[in-house]
Amino acid sequence: xxxxxxxxxxxxxxxxxxxxxxxxxxxxxxxxxxxxxxxxxxxxxxxxxxxxxxxxxxxxxxxxxxxxxxxxxxxxxxxxxxxxxxxxxxxxxxxxxxxxxxxxxxxxxxxxxxxxxxxxxxxxxxxxxxxxxxxxxxxxxxxxxxxxxxxxxxxxxxxxxxxxxxxxxxxxxxxxxxxxxxxxxxxxxxxxxxxxxxxxxxxxxxxxxxxxxxxxxxxxxxxxxxxxxxxxxxxxxxxxxxxxxxxxxxxxxxxxxxxxxxxxxxxxxxxxxxxxxxxxxxxxxxxxxxxxxxxxxxxxxxxxxxxxxxxxxxxxxxxxxxxxxxxxxxxxxxxxxxxxxxxxxxxxxxxxxxxxxxxxxxxxxxxxxxxxxxxxxxxxxxxxxxxxxxxxxxxxxxxxxxxxxxxxxxxxxxxxxxxxxxxxxxxxxxxxxxxxxxxxxxxxxxxxxxxxxxxxxxxxxxxxxxxxxxxxxxxxxxxxxxxxxxxxxxxxxxxxxxxxxxxxxxxxxxxxxxxxxxxxxxx
Numbered sequence: 176x177x178x179x180x181x182x183x184x185x186x187x188x189x190x191x192x193x194x195x196x197x198x199x200x201x202x203x204x205x206x207x208x209x210x211x212x213x214x215x216x217x218x219x220x221x222x223x224x225x226x227x228x229x230x231x232x233x234x235x236x237x238x239x240x241x242x243x244x245x246x247x248x249x250x251x252x253x254x255x256x257x258x259x260x261x262x263x264x265x266x267x268x269x270x271x272x273x274x275x276x277x278x279x280x281x282x283x284x285x286x287x288x289x290x291x292x293x294x295x296x297x298x299x300x301x302x303x304x305x306x307x308x309x310x311x312x313x314x315x316x317x318x319x320x321x322x323x324x325x326x327x328x329x330x331x332x333x334x335x336x337x338x339x340x341x342x343x344x345x346x347x348x349x350x351x352x353x354x355x356x357x358x359x360x361x362x363x364x365x366x367x368x369x370x371x372x373x374x375x376x377x378x379x380x381x382x383x384x385x386x387x388x389x390x391x392x393x394x395x396x397x398x399x400x401x402x403x404x405x406x407x408x409x410x411x412x413x414x415x416x417x418x419x420x421x422x423x424x425x426x427x428x429x430x431x432x433x434x435x436x437x438x439x440x441x442x443x444x445x446x447x448x449x450x451x452x453x454x455x456x457x458x459x460x461x462x463x464x465x466x467x468x469x470x471x472x473x474x475x476x477x478x479x480x481x482x483x484x485x486x487x488x489x490x491x492x493x494x495x496x497x498x499x500x501x502x503x504x505x506x507x508x509x510x511x512x513x514x515x516x517x518x519x520x521x522x523x524x525x526x527x528x529x530x531x532x533x534x535x536x537x538x539x540x541x542x543x544x545x546x547x548x549x550x551x552x553x554x555x556x557x558x559x560x561x562x563x564x565x566x567x568x569x570x571x572x573x574x575x576x577x578x579x580x581x582x583x584x585x586x587x588x589x590x591x592x593x594x595x596x597x598x599x600x601x602x603x604x605x606x607x608x609x610x611x612x613x614x615x616x617x618x619x620x621x622x623x624x625x626x627x628x629x630x631x632x633x634x635x636x637x638x639x640x641x642x643x644x645x646x647x648x649x650x651x652x653x654x655x656x657x658x659x660x661x662x663x664x665x666x667x668x669x670x671x672x673x674x675x676x677x678x679x680x681x682x683x684x685x686x687x688x689x690x691x692x693x694x695x696x697x698x
Contacts, residue, residue: 391447393428401456402430402447412458416465419443437505442472476501483514487521487539493570499550506549516604517543524600533592541579541597544572548580560584602682621645621677628672629685633665647684648673654691662687 393399403410403423410421418439422431432447434440445468450456453464477494480501484492492500503513521543528538548563564581568574579594581587583601622641629639629648635656640649648669652662666687673683 391430391432391444391451393430393451396428398451399423399430401454402450404456408458409456409461412461413443413447416458416462417443417446421447437507438472438476438502441505442469445472473498476504479504479514483518483543486518487525487543489536489540489543493572496544496547496567496570496572499547499566500543502550503546508546508549511605513546513549517546520545520597520600520604523603524596527596527599528593531592531596533596537573537575538593538596538600540572541576541593542600544576545580545583545597545601558584558586560586621679624677625673625683628676629669633668635661636665645679645683647686650685650687652687652689654689657689659689662689 401409402413402421404412410423413419413421418434418436419442420433421443422433424431430447432440432443434443442465446461446465449464449468450461453460477498478501480497480499483500484490484497500514500517503517506513508516521539524538524542525535528535544563544567546559546563547566548559548561551562551566560581560583564577567580568577575591575593578587578591579597582589582594583597585598589595589598622645625641625645625648626639629650630636633650635652636650637653638651640651641647642649650665650669652665657665666685669687670683670685673685677683
């Protein structure tokens with residue numbers, strides 16, 4: 176509508192301008208007529224424009240009224256909807272307020288009941304305290320009366336009661352304890368025999384061990400003179416270089432090498448053997464062959480140690496320990512090769528560990544190294560067990576392995592299962608038939624000493640017999656002079672004295688026999 180009014184206004188303005196132009200003075204009459212005609216047309220246009228504008232205004236007014244009525248209806252509708260929503264919200268709020276008020280009333284009731292309970296509990300507590308005080312007083316009076324009647328205080332009576340109960344418990348527990356100990360001992364002996372038997376059966380080892388060779392056979396007796404040399408210079412050079420004493424006696428075609436160090440003795444034997452094969456024997460040649468033989472023996476020791484590890488099944492070990500282990504190839508103990516003894520003991524310990532479900536490699540490692548100190552006993556003073564433990568600790572072995580080494584002769588108190596297995600495997604390997612050899616004279620002296628120990632300073636001993644190749648001492652005592660308890664004391668004293676004075680593999684059993692006989696004749 177605004178655009179129509181604006182167009183009409185512009186048209187009227189244009190017509191007015193034309194009229195003004197045409198009415199200027201000096202215009203011709205024709206122009207005046209044209210002007211009049213134009214003015215009449217302008218008046219018509221103006222009137223038409225007014226009519227159109229009026230119609231447009233009326234139409235716009237009607238549209239505006241209609242739109243206003245529609246807007247009013249919409250507003251009224253929205254107002255009604257808002258009033259309905261407000262009414263619904265108000266009713267919901269009123270219901271919630273009612274529920275909250277009801278809950279508050281219930282809570283107030285619960286609070287009042289709790290306060291009543293609390294008051295009653297406080298009164299009950301006070302009553303109980305009063306009753307407790309009364310009972311304490313009564314108990315104290317009764318205690319005093321009992322103390323006066325018994326003549327003992329409460330502490331004294333309690334001590335006597337505890338002592339009586341303890342004594343009764345001990346008396347009742349002794350038979351049960353004895354039965355348990357006997358059952359455990361029988362079961363333990365049975366399982367131990369089974370484990371050791373299985374270990375021995377599964378470890379097949381030769382009955383005799385190779386001993387160190389200290390005698391060298393010569394091709395002829397003429398070689399003895401060449402070994403001695405002019406004015407003895409060759410034999411002096413040999414002994415000075417190798418540190419081995421060379422004994423040349425009347426034994427045909429043989430010389431004896433003597434040295435406390437088995438490895439050095441083996442180096443000397445190998446040196447002399449090469450010199451004899453070569454035939455050129457003089458001081459310079461002796462030194463040259465000695466250095467070569469020393470290197471060969473060192474390689475043989477390392478190889479022997481590595482072979483032992485492979486045979487036992489141990490993967491890694493310090494090279495110095497391997498070399499020391501290989502040196503035990505030339506060391507013997509009671510005629511038993513030490514390296515073979517270690518390998519055999521390791522196998523036995525591994526089998527026992529597997530039967531007990533313990534780490535097999537740890538048990539083998541402990542047993543394989545338990546005599547490693549014997550490689551240095553001729554150089555270092557002290558027990559080979561303690562020396563071996565120090566060597567193992569120096570070269571990084573585990574503390575359990577070190578403890579098993581130092582405790583396998585009970586010089587240190589045994590604390591681990593591996594140490595016990597090491598002792599058992601060592602005893603089994605050393606005490607089996609044929610493992611060790613000793614001379615008849617030493618054997619007889621050992622048996623005589625066993626009988627002397629059992630007979631010495633023990634009253635009531637009647638007869639003593641060393642039996643089972645010195646593995647058992649059987650002592651016969653007089654029954655009228657020695658009772659059962661004294662027989663146990665004698666057995667313990669003899670076993671202790673044997674442990675202190677003798678060195679032996681395995682164990683020695685001491686049996687004290689006390690026998691009473693009653694003899695009558697029927698006529």
